[in-house]
Amino acid sequence: MGRPRWLSKEEKRAWNAFITAHALLFQRLDQQLKRDMGLSHLQYEILARLSDTPDRELRMSELADAVQNSKSGLTYQIGQLEQVGLVRRRNCRNDVRAVYACLTDEGMAQLERAAPGHVAMVRELFIDAMTPDQLRALADGLGEANRRMRESAAESAGASGLEAR
Amino acid sequence: MGRPRWLSKEEKRAWNAFITAHALLFQRLDQQLKRDMGLSHLQYEILARLSDTPDRELRMSELADAVQNSKSGLTYQIGQLEQVGLVRRRNCRNDVRAVYACLTDEGMAQLERAAPGHVAMVRELFIDAMTPDQLRALADGLGEANRRMRESAAESAGASGLEAR
């Protein structure tokens, strides 16, 4: 491992833009979802993931994985969503340990009310600010970064037997 | 306002890559900083911003702004950093209300120890996964998005007299 190279001007510009964009974007998106729908972005994501599924349900672990959240964090959020009737828990018949989180009709309805405004805002703030070329380059570049991170995570998990998150 | 347009496949791909990249990246970066240096990424950012300044100090508000954090959140974090001696508070002579957060020598030293590993990881996970073209496109595109968001935030603040955050 050689002497660490600092970031060049251009590299720093990209990294900064990335961090700032995320902060600014989620400041707005979170706030809008909360104000209009009483949902945090995480809750929205949970509902959205569930709705994308054939039976509108997922196991806790899968869901935690899908929304990139810790298991205990998900337990908490599902608890919240259950209290307000947007999600319901169901036990699995084959595996007593497993629990499914299921989107209720009410939850689906709420998601459908929330989605248009949310999507409009994503479009306005993110999509429309970039050219199609830039959008593609971003998807390709970050996609590759994601692939690498997933791969190296899988490796080290396999090597050490550790299971973080 | 017309019927809301859903995201196209390509748009969704970009948006997804963006969200996922941030989550994956910060999972790693946070963990590495915490493990190796006992710092959260926010704390690292605070130290870094302070170090970038001529006198290694900034007013609480400016700093909060710079690291995109709420004022009360910053109060908390500066409290933590102060306890471990990386930062020190100082009152302003002109304005009794104002407080400066100052990087201590110890803080600077800690930052200098932390930076190489952090930068190396940013490079490995983010920079090196993309081509220079992709990096430039990302910086340009997200830069434009940021410009717009800042502008529209400034507008609505001016118009309504509101001061969020």
Added chain:
DNA sequence: TGTGGATAGTTCAAATTTTAATTCAAGATG
């Protein structure tokens, strides 16, 4: 079989973040 090691999910306490007041002082208004 029955044991040891993964898995699934929850629980609890501690750390952090958020949100809504609160405290003081500066600046403007009249």
Added chain:
DNA sequence: CATCTTGAATTAAAATTTGAACTATCCACA
């Protein structure tokens, strides 16, 4: 000057997130 509004920072309370136990299966295989 008296008052009113704004600005800077903190405090207090509530909500959320983290991380380490803990409980209870499931599974492979000796």
